[in-house]
Amino acid sequence: MKLGGISFAEFPSCPLLLCIALALCFNQVSSTTNETDKLTLLAFKAGITIDPFSVLNSWNSSIGFCQWYGVTCGPRHKRVTILDLSSQGLLGSISPHIGNLSFLREMRLDNNSLDHEIPPQVDQLSRLRILLLDNNSLVGEIPKNLSSCLDLFLFAIAHNELSREIPTKIGSLTKLWEFALCENNLTGSVPSFICKLSSLEILALEWNNLGRSIPQVLGHLTNLTFIGLWENRLSSTILSSLFNLSSLIMFQVGFNQIHGTLLAGMGLALPNLENFGVGTNQLEGLIPPSISNCTKLNLLQIHHSRFSRKVPSLENLCNLSLFIIDRNQLGSGKPEDLSFLCSLTNSTKLEGVTIGFNKFGGVLLNAQVIYPPLSKNLL
Numbered sequence: 463m464k465l466g467g468i469s470f471a472e473f474p475s476c477p478l479l480l481c482i483a484l485a486l487c488f489n490q491v492s493s494t495t496n497e498t499d500k501l502t503l504l505a506f507k508a509g510i511t512i513d514p515f516s517v518l519n520s521w522n523s524s525i526g527f528c529q530w531y532g533v534t535c536g537p538r539h540k541r542v543t544i545l546d547l548s549s550q551g552l553l554g555s556i557s558p559h560i561g562n563l564s565f566l567r568e569m570r571l572d573n574n575s576l577d578h579e580i581p582p583q584v585d586q587l588s589r590l591r592i593l594l595l596d597n598n599s600l601v602g603e604i605p606k607n608l609s610s611c612l613d614l615f616l617f618a619i620a621h622n623e624l625s626r627e628i629p630t631k632i633g634s635l636t637k638l639w640e641f642a643l644c645e646n647n648l649t650g651s652v653p654s655f656i657c658k659l660s661s662l663e664i665l666a667l668e669w670n671n672l673g674r675s676i677p678q679v680l681g682h683l684t685n686l687t688f689i690g691l692w693e694n695r696l697s698s699t700i701l702s703s704l705f706n707l708s709s710l711i712m713f714q715v716g717f718n719q720i721h722g723t724l725l726a727g728m729g730l731a732l733p734n735l736e737n738f739g740v741g742t743n744q745l746e747g748l749i750p751p752s753i754s755n756c757t758k759l760n761l762l763q764i765h766h767s768r769f770s771r772k773v774p775s776l777e778n779l780c781n782l783s784l785f786i787i788d789r790n791q792l793g794s795g796k797p798e799d800l801s802f803l804c805s806l807t808n809s810t811k812l813e814g815v816t817i818g819f820n821k822f823g824g825v826l827l828n829a830q831v832i833y834p835p836l837s838k839n840l841l
């Protein structure tokens with residue numbers, strides 16, 4: 463018989479009374495541990511001020527807390543492993559007691575209206591694998607000390623009102639697969655410790671206030687498929703190491719102050735690219751002809767920069783749906799400038815092309831160029 467990790471076989475000579483005393487003692491320990499989960503959940507409930515769908519009504523003593531709405535317990539220890547209250551319209555704050563749910567693996571509280579800070583006690587949740595807090599009204603900073611949540615692989619706190627810098631301790635979360643902090647008000651830079659997150663596939667930092675340069679070390683994260691950095695204050699150039707990430711599907715760095723040129727061979731290195739956006743920056747030079755090797759491209763957004771000269775043939779981009787190159791210095795005032803439009807005849811999914819405010823010559827016959835509004839949703 464094993465209780466609390468100590469086997470009774472280890473006390474062969476223990477008198478019966480002592481055994482009973484020990485058993486009672488261990489029993490008490492185990493009943494206080496699951497009582498802790500119950501008290502913690504009740505403390506969480508107390509932090510919720512509005513529960514429009516009354517989902518927390520079931521959180522009462524008529525049933526065990528493992529049956530409460532949104533609560534899942536582990537089969538063996540009957541401890542809370544999942545708290546899932548996504549999209550319940552909840553108003554209120556996240557109780558600091560949450561740190562006492564020591565068996566918690568998933569905290570899904572996204573798409574509510576939770577405000578106040580993310581309690582720093584989250585760092586006590588050493589078994590946490592999923593932390594979803596997207597689309598709330600959380601303020602303050604990202605908990606500084608997440609270094610004990612070593613199993614965290616999904617960390618999404620997008621669309622809140624978080625500020626300050628991305629804490630350095632994040633660098634120890636080497637199992638992180640998705641890191642989504644977009645649509646907040648984070649400042650500082652894209653930290654270079656991000657290169658320690660070797661499992662990272664999704665990096666979403668768009669719509670923040672991040673400055674300085676895109677760290678070159680990002681090029682070490684060979685499993686990255688999604689890089690979202692648009693709408694920040696990034697400057698400097700796009701370093702060639704970033705064009706070494708052959709798994710990339712999406713690369714969006716538009717609406718920053720990035721300058722320099724695009725690497726001539728980029729299209730050869732990025733065979734999986736579907737969504738590429740560098741518009742509204744200060745990039746210049748040629749649109750690399752190798753872009754037509756990115757045959758999976760769907761969205762190509764290179765507007766409002768300083769690109770010049772000839773637009774390359776796009777004949778291999780049969781899945782292209784949006785081609786956005788307005789407001790550059792493309793073309794040379796000659797009729798052949800628009801020959802790239804002919805190369806788009808096999809792009810049967812094309813929905814929009816914007817070419818205005820360039821130096822194109824030539825005549826558009828029967829061609830009404832479509833200007834879709836460049837909304838956030840297209841990115």
Ligand SMILES: *[C@@H]1O[C@H](CO)[C@@H](O)[C@H](O)[C@H]1NC(C)=O
Nearest residue numbers: 518519520521522523524525
């Ligand atoms: C307590 O929870 C049960 C089970 O979900 C529910 O039927 C009951 O209405 C709840 N009681 C109160 C007072 O909310």
Ligand SMILES: *[C@@H]1O[C@H](CO)[C@@H](O)[C@H](O)[C@H]1NC(C)=O
Nearest residue numbers: 492493496526527528539540
């Ligand atoms: C608390 O733990 C005891 C002993 O492991 C168990 O019998 C009981 O079902 C648990 N209670 C709840 C509500 O999970």
Ligand SMILES: *[C@@H]1O[C@H](CO)[C@@H](O)[C@H](O)[C@H]1NC(C)=O
Nearest residue numbers: 548549550551552572573574
């Ligand atoms: C977010 O929650 C609201 C209810 O508060 C719901 O109507 C909406 O569908 C949810 N959105 C998502 C993406 O789940």
Ligand SMILES: *[C@@H]1O[C@H](CO)[C@@H](O)[C@H](O)[C@H]1NC(C)=O
Nearest residue numbers: 498501558559560561562583
């Ligand atoms: C739970 O956490 C809170 C806040 O972190 C703490 O004050 C309290 O003592 C803890 N309660 C138990 C029963 O562990």
Ligand SMILES: *[C@@H]1O[C@H](CO)[C@@H](O)[C@H](O)[C@H]1NC(C)=O
Nearest residue numbers: 551573574575596597598621
């Ligand atoms: C975010 O939450 C707001 C209100 O709480 C809701 O209207 C909106 O649909 C949510 N957005 C998403 C993407 O779920």
Ligand SMILES: *[C@@H]1O[C@H](CO)[C@@H](O)[C@H](O)[C@H]1NC(C)=O
Nearest residue numbers: 585586606607608609610611
């Ligand atoms: C951060 O968490 C670790 C592990 O839980 C702990 O040892 C350390 O003292 C904490 N540091 C701070 C500054 O809270």
Ligand SMILES: *[C@@H]1O[C@H](CO)[C@@H](O)[C@H](O)[C@H]1NC(C)=O
Nearest residue numbers: 623625626646647648649671
């Ligand atoms: C974002 O942060 C900046 C500087 O810290 C501040 O001036 C600005 O008001 C903040 N914006 C929002 C929407 O919170």
Ligand SMILES: *[C@@H]1O[C@H](CO)[C@@H](O)[C@H](O)[C@H]1NC(C)=O
Nearest residue numbers: 637659660661662684685686
């Ligand atoms: C990168 O992805 C591959 C394939 O999904 C996987 O086998 C590998 O472990 C990943 N590398 C890291 C460092 O996570």
Ligand SMILES: *[C@@H]1O[C@H](CO)[C@@H](O)[C@H](O)[C@H]1NC(C)=O
Nearest residue numbers: 681682684702703704706707
């Ligand atoms: C590109 O990747 C290869 C291997 O994946 C690596 O050896 C090389 O240093 C990388 N080049 C740059 C410029 O990062």
Ligand SMILES: *[C@@H]1O[C@H](CO)[C@@H](O)[C@H](O)[C@H]1NC(C)=O
Nearest residue numbers: 729730751752754755777778
């Ligand atoms: C890149 O595209 C060019 C022109 O379409 C083609 O000749 C070349 O074979 C392609 N290279 C690769 C590696 O696909």
Ligand SMILES: *[C@@H]1O[C@H](CO)[C@@H](O)[C@H](O)[C@H]1NC(C)=O
Nearest residue numbers: 756757758759778779780781
């Ligand atoms: C184009 O898109 C379709 C459907 O999304 C996909 O099956 C096909 O493989 C894509 N073609 C290329 C060249 O990526």
Ligand SMILES: *[C@@H]1O[C@H](CO)[C@@H](O)[C@H](O)[C@H]1NC(C)=O
Nearest residue numbers: 776777778804805806807808
């Ligand atoms: C379009 O596709 C057809 C058939 O695959 C091919 O013969 C033709 O050269 C392509 N046209 C362009 C402009 O790429």
